[in-house]
Amino acid sequence: MNLKEVGRVHSPYKKKGDAPFQGRMEDIEARIEILEEFAPALKDIEDFSHLFVLYWAHEAKRETLQNRTPYDQDPQARHGVFATRTPNRPNPINLGIVDLVRREGNVLVVRGLDAFDQSVVVDIKPYSGKVDAISQASSRRAHEKKED
Amino acid sequence: MNLKEVGRVHSPYKKKGDAPFQGRMEDIEARIEILEEFAPALKDIEDFSHLFVLYWAHEAKRETLQNRTPYDQDPQARHGVFATRTPNRPNPINLGIVDLVRREGNVLVVRGLDAFDQSVVVDIKPYSGKVDAISQASSRRAHEKKED
Secondary structure, eight states: OBOOOOOOEEESSSSSTTTTGGGOOOOOOOEEOOEEEEEEEEGGGGGGSSEEEEOOOOOOOTTOOOOOOOOSTTTOOOOEEGGSSOSSSSSSEEEEEEEEEEETTTEEESSSSSOTOOEEEEEEEETTTTTTOOOOOOOSSSTTTHHH | OOOOOOOEOOOOOTTTTOOOGGGGGGOOOEEEEEOOOGGGTTTTGGBBEEEEEEEEEETTTTOOOOOTTTTOOSSSSOEGGSSOOOOSSSSSSEEEEEEEEETTTTEEESSSOOOOOOOOOEEEEOOTTTTOTTTTOBOOOOHHHHOO
């Protein structure tokens, strides 16, 4: 299973420490530049207010199976990586949910993406408020809001 | 960018036509069997009521950039694949949001997954009702509820 680059992120987050812990809390705009060859795949994307963005975490440690997480009630607790949103995981695909601010040709201007500059985008999907918004979803983890 | 299998779906959907158009509308249970070597990555996953499941659409047509979609107001309209949830896309990673019913060792019993039996799972992430549920997300597409 091989992934190909379909685009790149242009964001103000240039290095570790720049990115907010939770991108959706921030109002910073980023640009997703889709490669020309894939631009036809953007047709009608302006129909949607929000998008899923899948991008590759190229610096991730793929052998990590358990991790501590920031803001955990117990800072020593290790959780399985499938129970966290850390980029360190066997297949380091990050999932962001963004507001689509506008489209400029093959560039999507988005808000709420905490990806590093030059992150490789592998997929974009529309987010449906009717199907994907599960407000009753719950977590027993302390500080869940910040933690994942 | 290479993906590795972390698990398999066991579901009642054996072939095209079996799967519902929108998995989340259905109450059918499926099982996600995580490979033993990745089982430690499941630690504390029971903390979450809902999960994102990323799985590979091995029969997808990766060269497809525009597609018709079922239930479209205009059945002849072609949309860019990034503006649909079709598995046919440059990187055929399907994204499901499921209810975690229970964990049985390295098996997750889930509800709302419309994956075919034997689908290869590449990642699992916790879903946060506080961060990921954007009920105001909107679509201008007709029949949006069924369509994506």
